[in-house]
Amino acid sequence: MTDTERRLAEAEERLALLEGRLARLEDEAAVTALILSYGPLVDSGQAEAVAALWTPDGVYDVDELLMTGRAEIEAMVRSGKHQRxxxxGCAHVVGAPRVRVTGDEAVAVCYTLMIVRAPEAGEFTLRRATANHWRLRRGPHGWRVTVRSNRVLDGRPESPELLASGVGAAPERDA
Known part of the structure; x- marks a missing residue:
């Protein structure tokens, strides 16, 4: 192999590595954008757009409600309670997710805060602080949620376990 051929092969290898890194970063950015769109969509009552974040058979598992499929997710957004x-006045504040992409699958974890306004007092209060675990899959229309699980951060062990499982760690237990 000539020196020129060797340099060309090295450049092609570096280019392939850079393309792989760029593709991973683009996937992480796309998953992050999808997750961060949840709050504005749900708080503006965009039921179809919220449901479209999930695969057709996707699951949204909130500790007080289990929704399977887009129709049930849409119904939650259109429900009287949510519309009220x-x-x-409410805000679903989604914290920046920690995203891990493996091929066409992704896992992300983050926090959400649900802030609601008490109309009689005109003040905002924190209704919920939750741990979120997202499973996503890339399909013909981009990334979509297959399963999102939320658990209130109220001391129950499954809440920190959800967070730890998304960052590849086990929660530490008191001895």
Whole structure:
């Protein structure tokens, strides 16, 4: 192999590595954008757009409600309870997710805060602080959620376990 051929082979190898790194970063950015779109969509009552974040058979598992499929997710956004929160003032604040992409699958964890306004007092209060675990899959229309699990951060062990499982760690236990 000539010196020129060797340099060309090295350059092609570096280019392939850079393309792989760029593709991973683009995937992480796309997953992050999808997750961060949840709050504005749900707080503006965009039921179809919220449901479209999931695969057709996707699952949204909130400790107080299990929704399977887009129709059930849409129904949650259109429900009287949710529409009342929107009318009175609410914010689903989604923290920046920690995303791990492996091929066409991704796992992400983050926190969400649900802040609601008490109309009689005009003050905002924290209704929930939750641990979120997202499973996503890349398909013909981009990344979509297959399963999202939320658990209230109220001391129950499954809440920190959800977070730890998304960063590849086990939660430490008191001895």
């Amino acid at each position: 929160w929107i009318r009175e």
